[in-house]
Amino acid sequence: MLACVALLLWGATPSEAEAQLEQRFAADARAAALAVALFQKTGDVVLPLPAEEDFDGGYRGIIHLVPQLPLGEYRAHLERVCAALADYDAFFERLEQAGQGKPRFRWRGLELRFFRSVKRRTPAAFASGWVVSYNVNGTLNGSVRQVRDLMFHELFHSNDADHRDWSARTLQRQHRLIRLKCGGDSACLQPYAPDPLMVRGGTYYSFQPGNDEREYGADLALRYWREQREALAGRAVAKPFKCLTPENATAWAALVDEFFAGVDAVPACAAPR
Numbered sequence: 545m546l547a548c549v550a551l552l553l554w555g556a557t558p559s560e561a562e563a564q565l566e567q568r569f570a571a572d573a574r575a576a577a578l579a580v581a582l583f584q585k586t587g588d589v590v591l592p593l594p595a596e597e598d599f600d601g602g603y604r605g606i607i608h609l610v611p612q613l614p615l616g617e618y619r620a621h622l623e624r625v626c627a628a629l630a631d632y633d634a635f636f637e638r639l640e641q642a643g644q645g646k647p648r649f650r651w652r653g654l655e656l657r658f659f660r661s662v663k664r665r666t667p668a669a670f671a672s673g674w675v676v677s678y679n680v681n682g683t684l685n686g687s688v689r690q691v692r693d694l695m696f697h698e699l700f701h702s703n704d705a706d707h708r709d710w711s712a713r714t715l716q717r718q719h720r721l722i723r724l725k726c727g728g729d730s731a732c733l734q735p736y737a738p739d740p741l742m743v744r745g746g747t748y749y750s751f752q753p754g755n756d757e758r759e760y761g762a763d764l765a766l767r768y769w770r771e772q773r774e775a776l777a778g779r780a781v782a783k784p785f786k787c788l789t790p791e792n793a794t795a796w797a798a799l800v801d802e803f804f805a806g807v808d809a810v811p812a813c814a815a816p817r
């Protein structure tokens with residue numbers, strides 16, 4: 545399978561790659577059409593996870609993953625991923641129009657590997673290099689909105705690594721200071737948490753024990769995506785993240801400059817803090 549992947553990504557002509565996709569999805573013509581259209585538009589290649597694996601989920605423990613193409617009963621996941629990626633296309637086009645240059649953020653030319661977790665419903669997805677692996681049995685994979693958020697978070701990890709581990713270089717100190725100040729006190733952490741979602745039995749994902757500043761960075765990027773989407777569409781953003789604490793403002797400005805061509809469509813905060 546690895547040789548096949550390498551051939552497809554590095555050696556195959558577009559028509560060969562499309563033929564491979566059609567073959568891979570032969571059992572489901574609608575899924576095949578989606579995968580081929582996605583490839584034609586973005587260069588993204590849909591594959592199963594290459595083999596079964598035991599995934600080290602950190603605080604979640606070891607989780608067994610099996611390859612699972614998004615076809616048949618799982619086709620809705622491919623539809624959601626395609627919808628999310630199409631949204632990113634539109635978003636980055638608007639961002640480019642609003643900015644001084646190209647965002648330094650890649651969201652195309654990906655390898656999308658699908659899997660199913662056994663007896664567990666995490667991880668929802670994970671990224672390594674320009675490969676994003678996606679769980680058809682994940683808890684954060686149930687709607688277009690969820691998948692849009694999930695994939696943006698994962699894509700940030702890929703881009704973060706590509707920017708020489710930017711979160712570790714830029715956010716580590718601040719992330720540690722917030723942790724020192726708040727410990728596990730969720731009320732204290734609340735204004736610093738870019739994503740209001742809490743881990744069951746734990747705290748905000750960015751400050752969950754076992755998660756470092758890279759998760760804080762990915763959730764910061766997710767918050768950026770959510771807020772800019774609203775602002776660029778002319779809608780008001782309730783409680784902009786950058787206005788909640790001075791630390792948020794610092795992290796926000798650094799993120800905007802590094803990845804998003806300096807574009808921040810959210811109006812300046814009413815009263816500097």
Ligand SMILES: [Zn+2]
Nearest residue numbers: 697701759762
């Ligand atoms: Zn993450």
